[in-house]
Amino acid sequence: MAIIKSPRLFHVIEMGQLDLAYNAYTHEMINLSIRTMLEELQPNLYEESLIRLVDFGHELGHIIESLAKFNIPHGEFVGIGMAMSSFLAHLKGVLSRSDMEHIFNCILSLGLLIYTDEYNCCNAHIPWNKIRTEGIEHKDGMLHLAVPEAVGQAPS
Structure with missing residues (x-):
């Protein structure tokens, strides 16, 4: 949040x-x-609205958590999901590089991961393909990825 x-x-x-x-x-x-x-x-x-900021980090976090067979604590996967969503926001021009780095540094300083090589769960194509199918099931078939546009702010 x-x-x-x-x-x-x-x-x-x-x-x-x-x-x-x-x-x-x-x-x-x-x-x-x-x-x-x-x-x-x-x-x-x-x-009533399936666009929820509280899903930030969870959309991708749940996907990579299942890919890794739940071998890393849930909160660490949410940290990775927050980092991945922030990186995607930066790639799309929504989030500045400095804010993205600020977010990454905060996540890392809390002892959470922003990436893992284990389980091949952070290879970009694998979670993306999975979220496009499994990740949208509980969102009425639409992908509403919560992403930051600045530290402390998301698009409405």
Whole structure:
């Protein structure tokens, strides 16, 4: 949510992540996380719209997670999915290179992956072919890939 909806939450995560124990940023991080998620989910409680920012990282993350036979923790696959979606946004001219690198650095500094050679799951053609078929099943046959257009902002 920080990457696609809240520049402040992104900043707080960057500042507070150095020490995962309780610190000066913990309260704000928790409050902003909850508020940002609720703001995003509340208008679409019954999922009438299948275009959801909360899917950011999950669309590709779930695909590569299945390709890797679930051998890496779910959160790490979501990190890879966020990186891949950010890279695609950059390739399409939606996200600047500096913002993409900023996102990558934050993901990496949290101890998450942005890529893995294991399981051949990050070869671009393999997840792309799979998401075009399996990834759209729960989205009424349409691929709505959530991508950032800047740190803390996504196209509406």
